[in-house]
Amino acid sequence: MGYNKEILKKALNEVIKKGQDNRRAYEVEKAKCYDAEPRLRAIDAEFMRLGPLMGMVAISGDTDRLNAIKTKSDRLKNELEQLKTKVGLHEYVPCCPLCGDTGYLGTKLCGCVLTKAKQLSFEQLSVGMPINECTFENFSLDYYQNPADKAVMKKVFDFAKSYAEDLNPASQSVLFFGGTGLGKTHLSLAIAAAALGKGLGAIYSPAQNLLHKLEKEHFKGNGDGHFLEDVLECDLLIIDDLGTEFATSFTQASIYNIINTRLLSGKPTVISTNLNMEELADRYTPRVASRIIGSYALKQFSGNDVRQQKRLENL
Numbered sequence: 023m024g025y026n027k028e029i030l031k032k033a034l035n036e037v038i039k040k041g042q043d044n045r046r047a048y049e050v051e052k053a054k055c056y057d058a059e060p061r062l063r064a065i066d067a068e069f070m071r072l073g074p075l076m077g078m079v080a081i082s083g084d085t086d087r088l089n090a091i092k093t094k095s096d097r098l099k100n101e102l103e104q105l106k107t108k109v110g111l112h113e114y115v116p117c118c119p120l121c122g123d124t125g126y127l128g129t130k131l132c133g134c135v136l137t138k139a140k141q142l143s144f145e146q147l148s149v150g151m152p153i154n155e156c157t158f159e160n161f162s163l164d165y166y167q168n169p170a171d172k173a174v175m176k177k178v179f180d181f182a183k184s185y186a187e188d189l190n191p192a193s194q195s196v197l198f199f200g201g202t203g204l205g206k207t208h209l210s211l212a213i214a215a216a217a218l219g220k221g222l223g224a225i226y227s228p229a230q231n232l233l234h235k236l237e238k239e240h241f242k243g244n245g246d247g248h249f250l251e252d253v254l255e256c257d258l259l260i261i262d263d264l265g266t267e268f269a270t271s272f273t274q275a276s277i278y279n280i281i282n283t284r285l286l287s288g289k290p291t292v293i294s295t296n297l298n299m300e301e302l303a304d305r306y307t308p309r310v311a312s313r314i315i316g317s318y319a320l321k322q323f324s325g326n327d328v329r330q331q332k333r334l335e336n337l
């Protein structure tokens with residue numbers, strides 16, 4: 023599916039709007055130049071006259087006259103170029119030379135729209151999420167002081183990094199589990215950024231926000247039902263901190279629906295949680311736990327609370 027519909031629509035609108043603004047700015051610039059050099063307008067008028075005339079003369083077969091007109095036209099063209107250079111007026115250049123700011127190449131969306139969609143996805147994801155601060159490059163294993171923890175985390179890190187590199191809409195699903203503050207969110211965000219960098223449609227959300235939004239859509243008819251559709255169909259879904267949301271039968275059923283539907287359609291989901299397998303089974307039914315255990319890559323985080331250590335360092 024790539025980017026969700028909402029994002030693509032927004033991206034297309036922005037591309038078109040930017041093109042219109044660009045055109046308007048050019049026309050203003052052009053009008054100024056024409057005011058400064060009135061001969062430009064006169065030449066334009068002359069071209070308007072010569073164009074159709076040339077067509078008629080060509081049909082009549084009068085080659086001498088046709089040549090005379092062509093010579094005149096060439097002379098005017100030269101003069102026009104010189105005048106434009108003199109007043110500093112360049113040709114109109116659209117923001118995207120490929121689609122001329124229409125957003126389309128034939129019936130397909132132009133690359134400029136997809137680039138814009140990528141940027142918008144990043145922005146949407148960055149709302150309250152330090153997506154640019156959580157990269158693979160700045161994930162430090164130094165915080166895992168115990169050698170056994172460090173060895174475990176080195177494996178988890180290597181897994182996450184190569185997972186992100188190979189990420190595609192048919193990648194395996196992953197469960198990151200373990201105590202608080204061990205870098206699960208950091209690695210999840212780094213994977214999300216990698217997905218967007220590849221042009222995959224990714225949704226990243228803390229479980230609480232995700233379920234709240236789904237609940238609102240479900241019970242109050244907020245939105246147009248697209249959110250659930252996007253959650254079920256996006257190329258990569260990342261649910262952070264599963265288990266911190268308020269537990270209701272709705273959230274329980276939703277989690278099962280999301281996990282099951284995405285597994286059936288072969289789409290990857292990355293879930294992070296502080297819960298262990300038993301707690302997952304308790305909270306979301308053994309059915310959910312067995313789906314996860316049976317199909318997800320299970321990666322357990324190990325160590326002492328890294329966030330707490332960072333805070334202590336900053337004191």
Ligand SMILES: [Zn+2]
Pocket residue numbers: 118119120121122123124125126132133134135
């Ligand atoms: Zn374009």
